[in-house]
Amino acid sequence: MSHTTSLVWFRRDLRVHDNEALVEACAADNAVPVYCFDPRDYGTRPYGGSESFEFRKTGPHRLRFRLESVAALRDALRDHGTDLLVRVGRPEHVVPELATAVDADFVTMHTWPTTEELQVETAVKDALVEAGIDARRYWGHTLTHLDDLPMDYRDLPDTYTTFRNAVEQGVPMREPLHTPAIPSLPSDAPESGAIPDPSDLDPSFSADSELPAPPAKSVLPFDGGESAALERVESYIWDGDHLREYKQTRNGMLGADYSSKFSPWLNEGCLSPRYVQSEVERYEDARVKNDSTYWLTFELRWRDFFQFQFAKHGGDFFQQGGIRHRTDIDWRDDEAQFERWTAGETGIPFVDANMRELNETGYMSNRGRQNAASFLANNLRLDWRRGAAYFETQLVDYDPAVNYGNWAYIAGVGNDSRDRYFNINKQAKRYDPDAAYIKHWLPELDALPPASARAPWRLTPEERADYGVQLGVDYPEPMVELEASYEKLR
CATH class of the missing domain: 1.10.579.10 (DNA Cyclobutane Dipyrimidine Photolyase, subunit A, domain 3)
Structure with a gap:
């Protein structure tokens, strides 16, 4: 049987738990994890389209969180006996070049429905196809999988309540995927590369700039990475037992625990919504099932709703009208x-x-x-x-x-x-x-x-x-x- 090598392109899925792109890449004899900092995501950029304006794409708070999350992913992969290759450059150039360098048979990646992310992903896929490398895409950032919707996503209702009712009536929620045994890097894999400094990504930072840590009066420090995400789930749901009162407290304004505050880790992909749901269901079995436990699922479905709406309507959402x-x-x-x-x-x-x-x-x-x-x-x-x-x-x-x-x-x-x-x-x-x-x-x-x-x-x-x-x-x-x-x- 021939020897196979895969490359897994991490994007906003910076975790090893419930990660289908990683699981599928680990079917190969060797797997090469890659993360690419796209320069277009940093610094001042035009909004685009009619009546455009300029704005800063990624401010210091999210940049700090992302750098911490990438570093945490690298640490997790090293704990599994492998490494994360980190590069700064356009993914449609970096990913095919690395895939060619390691003689990858296929590349795995997760897909997102919003315009910029989809354009970059399509450019990567086209470049891989041109290089004769198989590109495999997976949907992995929502509670309900795209393939499990009760209708084609283009026919989904535009109101949340109608969407929620349709999804709640018999649509299965998949179990989180296991964390795989991760194959080693090829013996001739390129060097892992350094995680960039802020000034490498955004010229508004000086070479010795330190990104601001959240002040003491912040609701949470929001440390980046998968371990911090799982610790927050444990702290909020189990140690603090806050889930039982979530519906009553979720509109609070002060304090760490008036709401779950899982969103930074969900949106950077350090935390899987299916893992959160599995913990909710485990809590319901072990402690209490009430309106509050349902309401956390309700809010995860709101997040799903917008993902599917952007798949349906595309760039219209970014237009003034x-x-x-x-x-x-x-x-x-x-x-x-x-x-x-x-x-x-x-x-x-x-x-x-x-x-x-x-x-x-x-x-x-x-x-x-x-x-x-x-x-x-x-x-x-x-x-x-x-x-x-x-x-x-x-x-x-x-x-x-x-x-x-x-x-x-x-x-x-x-x-x-x-x-x-x-x-x-x-x-x-x-x-x-x-x-x-x-x-x-x-x-x-x-x-x-x-x-x-x-x-x-x-x-x-x-x-x-x-x-x-x-x-x-x-x-x-x-x-x-x-x-x-x-x-x-x-």
């Missing part, structure tokens, strides 16, 4: 207002607190994301794509389908036939009743009672003097009359 092709919204371009929003200086405390948390830590609660997005897209009517792109820069848990899908939804150009906006002060009163979250990120408002901390513009001159808060000096004047800005949305 979205999948609804709307032309009736007069999107504005006001750089000064946009910069105030990004800096957390809008004068609307609930928005500003969330934006400052995002800037300092790379994370923001789901509730915060909805309100910050609604303020930009609805109250200000600034181009929603710029807000989504800013989130792409900053979020440690950025996933293109989830991020742009949710932004389009809030902006009224995505998966909802209604115009939707959030009443920010009502949201702040409901989800931050004591203004503890606002004061955590806006300490200049610490002296104010909760109602005033949520709406400091309502303070009388006497109250401002008594509390020592001067608007326009200690904290910005609101950039819009919030209540009046809702009138055009009703």
Whole structure:
């Protein structure tokens, strides 16, 4: 029987558990694991398309997390007796060159449905085919497998509830795949290569730049890598026993455990959603099965929904008019207002607190994301794509389908036939009743009672003097009359 060699191209699947591309590559006599830092994912890039703008593709929070995750994958593979070849360059050049160098019989990879990832993947596949090397693609980042959907993905409903009902009615959820015995590298394999410094990827970093660690007041440190992911699952579900109350606490704003916070590891592929689901089911068998355990699965299905929607609609999601092709919204371009929003200086405390948390830590609660997005897209009517792109820069848990899908939804150009906006002060009163979250990120408002901390513009001159808060000096004047800005949305 002839000797075979495979190459497995790791992408956003930085784990050895439940990894079909890795499992299939391990059927060969030798396997060559490869990770490629694509220069197009870093630095300042044009958004593309009509009315383009420039933005930073990957900010320091996600870059730190990714570098840690790649290093952790290399350590895991070395523990299995092999190594990870790391390169900086375009994958459509790097992967075929390495595959040719090791005389690979086939290359395995996972596939994603979003435009940029699919374009790169297709270019890699075409180059491999031209070199006479078999390219094998696998779907492995959703709870429900693409092949198990109750209908062709192009016929899936565009509303989540209809999708969820269809999937819940008898669609099987596959068990996580085993972690395979990983074959050794070929004896003549190229050198493993160094994990790059930040300045090798983004020229805005100097050669001695250190990426910022999350501050002490961050909800979690978010250490990158598979081991950190599995430890978080263990800590949240089992040690802390937080899953039993997930539905009641998931809209919290402060603390490590109001929600699972699995998303950074899910989106970088350090954690498999099927593994999470298997732990939920194990918890239900061992401890309790209730609305909260169901609700974590419910949220994983939301993540699935956007992945399949992007497979269905493709690049339309990234257009200003979205999948609804709307032309009736007069999107504005006001750089000064946009910069105030990004800096957390809008004068609307609930928005500003969330934006400052995002800037300092790379994370923001789901509730915060909805309100910050609604303020930009609805109250200000600034181009929603710029807000989504800013989130792409900053979020440690950025996933293109989830991020742009949710932004389009809030902006009224995505998966909802209604115009939707959030009443920010009502949201702040409901989800931050004591203004503890606002004061955590806006300490200049610490002296104010909760109602005033949520709406400091309502303070009388006497109250401002008594509390020592001067608007326009200690904290910005609101950039819009919030209540009046809702009138055009009703």
